Amino acid sequence: QVQLVESGGGVVPPGGSLRLSCAASGFAFSSNYMYWIRQAPGQGLEWVSVIHPTGGATAYADSVKGRLITSRDNSRNTLYLQINDLKPEDTGLYYCATGAYLFWGQGTQVTVSS
Secondary structure: OOEEEEEOOEEEOOOOOEEEEEEEEOOOHHHOOEEEEEEOOOOOEEEEEEEOOOOOOEEEOOOOOOOEEEEEEOOOOEEEEEEOOOOHHHOEEEEEEEOOOOEEOOOEEEEEOO
16 A cells, blocks of 8 residues: 655754655655645645656745755655755644645654754
């Protein structure tokens, strides 16, 4: 069955960086768009980014453009999200998803705090 497992979250001071990973299994990873979505404490879901199956195209929410980079390694069935210049408003649970948002991981927590 489809499995998505995020990792790489943690507590980071403002201005720091993190790289999140999403290990995928149970489906044709290299044929599917992949998404990152986040949820701040007490807030709704916020779409963050999408990446084409080949990795050749990406799109980002305006709120994160220029600081976040999504990439993928189809040989490792892994999706990545590089977050630079972390801000307190980046705090939240970060999910990867696929299959037109039908399948989600359990999320990884990012906390930006000094």
